[in-house]
Amino acid sequence: MSESPSASRTKLRQVLIWGAVALVIGGAFLAWQRLKPQGLPPSIASGNGRLEATDTDIATKTGGRVLQVLVREGDNVKAGQTLVIMDTAVLEAELARAKAQVRQAQQASTTAEALLAQRHQAVTTASAQVAQREAQLALVTKEWQRAKELVAQGFLPPQKLDEATAQLQGARAALSAARSQVAEARTAITTTESQRIEAGSAIDTAQTVVKRIEADLNDATLRAPRDGRIQVRAAQEGEVLGGGGRVLSMVDLSDVYMTFFLPETAAGRVAIGSEARLVLDAAPQYVIPAKVTFVASVAQFTPKTVETTVERQKLMFKVRAHIDPQLLARYSSQVKTGMPGMAYVRIQPDEPWPDQLAVKLPAEPASEPSASSAAAAP
Numbered sequence: 001m002s003e004s005p006s007a008s009r010t011k012l013r014q015v016l017i018w019g020a021v022a023l024v025i026g027g028a029f030l031a032w033q034r035l036k037p038q039g040l041p042p043s044i045a046s047g048n049g050r051l052e053a054t055d056t057d058i059a060t061k062t063g064g065r066v067l068q069v070l071v072r073e074g075d076n077v078k079a080g081q082t083l084v085i086m087d088t089a090v091l092e093a094e095l096a097r098a099k100a101q102v103r104q105a106q107q108a109s110t111t112a113e114a115l116l117a118q119r120h121q122a123v124t125t126a127s128a129q130v131a132q133r134e135a136q137l138a139l140v141t142k143e144w145q146r147a148k149e150l151v152a153q154g155f156l157p158p159q160k161l162d163e164a165t166a167q168l169q170g171a172r173a174a175l176s177a178a179r180s181q182v183a184e185a186r187t188a189i190t191t192t193e194s195q196r197i198e199a200g201s202a203i204d205t206a207q208t209v210v211k212r213i214e215a216d217l218n219d220a221t222l223r224a225p226r227d228g229r230i231q232v233r234a235a236q237e238g239e240v241l242g243g244g245g246r247v248l249s250m251v252d253l254s255d256v257y258m259t260f261f262l263p264e265t266a267a268g269r270v271a272i273g274s275e276a277r278l279v280l281d282a283a284p285q286y287v288i289p290a291k292v293t294f295v296a297s298v299a300q301f302t303p304k305t306v307e308t309t310v311e312r313q314k315l316m317f318k319v320r321a322h323i324d325p326q327l328l329a330r331y332s333s334q335v336k337t338g339m340p341g342m343a344y345v346r347i348q349p350d351e352p353w354p355d356q357l358a359v360k361l362p363a364e365p366a367s368e369p370s371a372s373s374a375a376a377a378p
Helices: 005-035 089-153 158-219 325-330 371-376
Strands: 044-059 064-069 082-086 221-223 228-233 246-262 275-280 283-295 315-322 340-346
Touching: 064 246, 082 246, 089 158, 158 221, 246 283, 246 325, 246 340, 315 340
Parallel strands: none
Antiparallel strands: 044 246, 044 340, 064 082, 082 221, 228 246, 246 315, 275 283, 275 340, 283 315
């Protein structure tokens, strides 16, 4: 019994689909075989990964308008270099007001200090008046006692005693008034002292505001925290950003590494500080030295981007190999993150590296002449 035309077409379509899948898989396998160094000894383990570097966002501390962006994507920058200038008109107005408040508080403190000195002088004067009134009272009291005795003996008329009594009462009233003046002066000292303390607190508060605004003004000039390269320019001049708004992103070219994955049979034999070799897909003729700086203590499922030689290797350990910062400094203009490649490590440290993994670096780029030497050239 012959098959229907529709069934024949379905079978033909399935054959073509599976054939295309086989071609894709075969092509990928052949490409991987070409990139992989041939004849590696069992003492070498490998994994694929990408060059990465520490990313740093250059962001605003407070909201504002971007006034100037002084760098472009791809520019190399030095630590402390000015990258972005924010509009500071509002902050400068706030700073002027805060400084005026400082001066006002300082004037109030000066006035309180002068008034306090006056209050202390008033207490001194009132205390002297009290001493004088006490002496007068003592004298009047003696005169009253003498007049009383003489009137009783008949040597003086009674009106003399009345006069002495009046003088005694007047002296007592004067002493009481003098003591009241001392108390009032001391109360005034307490009040003025409180005013002086309040003025001092106002000075501290105003100066704190000034320091905060000055810090915000300093932070309005965004500088590079370290040497690196500008990767992304996320904002343009004139844009208004909120606090924490990203303007630029940069990478630290002194901290470049490759993250790759190894099976447990290899990861368990790789020590921190072990030598590694990196071969980039874009430059397979070069072999870059590196050192293992991290080996994960917990396995994870194999990421989809990781190629493994054995299909059943489902769990892998993350490994990270850093390139020497001094080597990176020599080739800083050629360092490019994101490039894929292969990482190789020795799981038997006593075994030598094979010849195809011997360190091979490109010629160092010529250093650019400095501005001073260029100016001195004829």
